[in-house]
Amino acid sequence: MMMRTLTASLLSIGIMITSVHVFAANEPIQPIKPVKPENAEMVELGKMLFFDPRLSKSGFISCNSCHNLSMGGTDNIKTSIGHKWHQGPINAPTVLNASMNLAQFWDGRAKDLKEQAGGPIANPGEMASTHDMAVKVISSISQYREQFKKAFDSTAVDIDRITTAIAAFEETLVTPDSRFDKWLEGDKDALTKAELDGYRLFKSGGCTKCHNGPAVGGNSFEKMGVYKPYETSNAAVGRMDVTGKEEDRFVFKVPTLRNVELTYPYFHDGGAATLEEAVDIMGKIQVNREFSKEEIANIVAFLKTLTGKQPYFKLPILPPSNNATPRSQPFE
Ligand code: HEC
Numbered sequence: 001m002m003m004r005t006l007t008a009s010l011l012s013i014g015i016m017i018t019s020v021h022v023f024a025a026n027e028p029i030q031p032i033k034p035v036k037p038e039n040a041e042m043v044e045l046g047k048m049l050f051f052d053p054r055l056s057k058s059g060f061i062s063c064n065s066c067h068n069l070s071m072g073g074t075d076n077i078k079t080s081i082g083h084k085w086h087q088g089p090i091n092a093p094t095v096l097n098a099s100m101n102l103a104q105f106w107d108g109r110a111k112d113l114k115e116q117a118g119g120p121i122a123n124p125g126e127m128a129s130t131h132d133m134a135v136k137v138i139s140s141i142s143q144y145r146e147q148f149k150k151a152f153d154s155t156a157v158d159i160d161r162i163t164t165a166i167a168a169f170e171e172t173l174v175t176p177d178s179r180f181d182k183w184l185e186g187d188k189d190a191l192t193k194a195e196l197d198g199y200r201l202f203k204s205g206g207c208t209k210c211h212n213g214p215a216v217g218g219n220s221f222e223k224m225g226v227y228k229p230y231e232t233s234n235a236a237v238g239r240m241d242v243t244g245k246e247e248d249r250f251v252f253k254v255p256t257l258r259n260v261e262l263t264y265p266y267f268h269d270g271g272a273a274t275l276e277e278a279v280d281i282m283g284k285i286q287v288n289r290e291f292s293k294e295e296i297a298n299i300v301a302f303l304k305t306l307t308g309k310q311p312y313f314k315l316p317i318l319p320p321s322n323n324a325t326p327r328s329q330p331f332e
């Protein structure tokens with residue numbers, strides 16, 4: 001008898017505890033969790049490198065030039081501008097929450113943030129330096145060597161350590177506490193009626209088939225143009241470049257929709273200037289639906305609730321170059 005009552009009360013406690021979580025558990029989107037960096041000195045070093053234009057040949061372009069952390073981790077232009085005003089081939093995705101992506105780049109050609117970070121430094125159309133030169137520049141500066149010592153326990157500078165540190169910094173660039181997350185966590189007043197209607201339509205309309213999980217995307221490769229082809233003059237073919245398979249033509253990594261209010265223009269070609277336009281196109285070509293003006297407005301209202309708390313920190317003050325530091329070549 002005793003035992004029975006005990007089991008019964010344990011059971012009811014169990015039910016009480018689960019009911020608190022049920023609210024969010026049934027949703028296709030989960031809240032973003034804040035991160036606690038394991039190695040603060042590594043993150044600090046990565047932050048310095050992220051902001052340091054001396055990783056580029058010109059001495060002018062940093063990661064932050066195209067992934068501006070004051071503007072949602074993007075450059076807000078159609079396609080990026082690289083070395084000597086080189087016109088980039090593709091739109092810069094945000095670095096915010098990029099740690100949650102299944103792979104990096106629109107076509108997923110880099111497996112993680114560390115592998116990705118080596119790309120732009122040596123890309124002639126982006127930072128146009130070389131890994132050797134980047135190492136020479138950074139290792140010539142004693143204050144940097146001291147920061148490497150704090151992060152890695154040794155002053156040695158190499159490209160592997162540079163990209164490891166940048167990736168560690170990028171892992172801190174998550175944006176928790178959006179209004180939508182507050183709603184997921186049980187604050188029913190966090191969303192207006194229009195926003196909630198937009199979210200319901202986002203689910204019933206089939207958007208969550210591809211845009212789901214904590215990042216509302218980033219976890220699969222999908223065809224751009226499921227029901228109708230996407231019209232663009234951009235030459236990118238997506239995943240096919242990586243796999244060589246014809247069936248992967250025009251398959252791209254599903255972008256995160258976190259902070260999408262800040263990351264205009266949209267799509268790999270930057271072809272949609274506004275969120276309204278992007279939602280209209282997604283409706284027509286991905287889920288075969290013509291949304292009304294009001295439906296689009298509601299979905300856009302919902303998407304704007306995905307703007308989270310932006311990374312906030314002191315701008316790193318970079319140590320100056322010295323007589324031994326190789327000089328930048330802005331016009332060559
Ligand atoms: C000249 C502009 C430019 C610079 C400088 C630049 N990037 Fe990028 N970045 C881009 C573009 C454009 C893409 C997309 C390229 C593609 O998918 O083919 C991209 C992609 C990325 C991605 C992948 C995000 C995703 O969702 O797939 C990450 C992460 C990233 N860059 C980090 C960095 C870091 C770190 C640096 C500095 C070492 C850097 N970028 C420098 C323009 C730039």
Ligand code: HEC
Binds near residue numbers: 254260263269275279
């Ligand atoms: C079949 C998978 C799929 C479905 C369903 C889908 N999307 Fe997408 N979505 C994508 C892919 C892939 C991209 C990137 C395509 C590109 O740029 O070439 C994208 C891009 C977007 C973008 C632009 C994001 C950016 O940063 O460029 C928005 C906004 C968007 N989708 C909203 C929606 C909405 C709203 C719906 C429902 C009406 C929807 N999507 C349905 C796969 C999908």
